[in-house]
Amino acid sequence: MNMKTESKIIVALDYSSESDALALVEQLDPAQCRLKVGKELFTSAGPNFVKRLVDMRYEVFLDLKFHDIPNTVAKACAMAADLGVWMINVHALGARKMLEAARAAIDSKQSSTLLIGVTILTSMDEEDLSEVGLKGSPEDNVLRLARLAQSVGLDGVVCSPLELKVLRAELGADFLLVTPGVRPTGSVVGDQKRIMTPGEAILNGANYLVVGRPITLADKPLSVLLALSEEICSMS
Numbered sequence: 470m471n472m473k474t475e476s477k478i479i480v481a482l483d484y485s486s487e488s489d490a491l492a493l494v495e496q497l498d499p500a501q502c503r504l505k506v507g508k509e510l511f512t513s514a515g516p517n518f519v520k521r522l523v524d525m526r527y528e529v530f531l532d533l534k535f536h537d538i539p540n541t542v543a544k545a546c547a548m549a550a551d552l553g554v555w556m557i558n559v560h561a562l563g564a565r566k567m568l569e570a571a572r573a574a575i576d577s578k579q580s581s582t583l584l585i586g587v588t589i590l591t592s593m594d595e596e597d598l599s600e601v602g603l604k605g606s607p608e609d610n611v612l613r614l615a616r617l618a619q620s621v622g623l624d625g626v627v628c629s630p631l632e633l634k635v636l637r638a639e640l641g642a643d644f645l646l647v648t649p650g651v652r653p654t655g656s657v658v659g660d661q662k663r664i665m666t667p668g669e670a671i672l673n674g675a676n677y678l679v680v681g682r683p684i685t686l687a688d689k690p691l692s693v694l695l696a697l698s699e700e701i702c703s704m705s
């Protein structure tokens with residue numbers, strides 16, 4: 470059973486090995502954060518490691534961004550739900566039928582796993598979109614795909630800090646917005662270009678913040694996590 474945490478912080482376990490990831494996880498606390506397992510760690514450590522995190526009472530966001538034919542995505546979502554993860558995601562560009570199949574697969578398991586959409590990757594600019602046949606700005610496409618995700622009954626979308634205000638205004642209070650690109654005040658920015666502090670992101674409408682290197686590279690990861698949580702609390 471997962472321990473329910475109120476924490477809005479999801480720590481990104483961007484590691485290539487189970488042992489490196491565990492070294493960090495053992496310094497954290499499931500009452501103080503959730504964890505994100507992405508393609509790198511999942512490919513290296515596999516579903517048993519995800520189950521291990523769940524058994525350690527962490528709520529896990531399995532960030533595998535499924536995108537395939539509806540039947541395949543539905544089956545992958547069902548398997549993810551069986552792992553007991555808290556949240557999974559699919560590409561909204563997979564289109565309505567794929568999103569409906571993903572939704573139905575989770576619902577048929579009577580699972581509480583949250584299903585989140587990915588709209589346009591922040592690595593894509595207008596030229597990239599045009600080259601793959603998508604007209605308009607990244608912002609236009611993000612909003613259109615987020616509306617599609619909402620209309621199919623997904624629980625929310627992943628979005629950049631700069632998209633928060635518009636999406637919150639357009640999609641209402643109940644749609645989850647999960648936001649990477651968050652940096653504590655005064656920290657090293659790294660390769661993130663569109664950043665906000667945790668407090669700003671929450672004020673702009675984020676429900677959950679994905680934070681990687683500010684925590685994973687810290688000498689005292691739990692202290693950084695607690696400082697971030699405090700900053701968020703003071704804003705809420």
Ligand code: C5P
Pocket residue numbers: 481483507590591592629649650651659661679680681682683
């Ligand atoms: O280390 P950092 O805090 O930049 O890590 C952010 C996490 O969020 C990484 O796992 C990264 O893959 C993910 N992410 C992101 N930007 C996006 C989507 C996801 O940084 N647009």
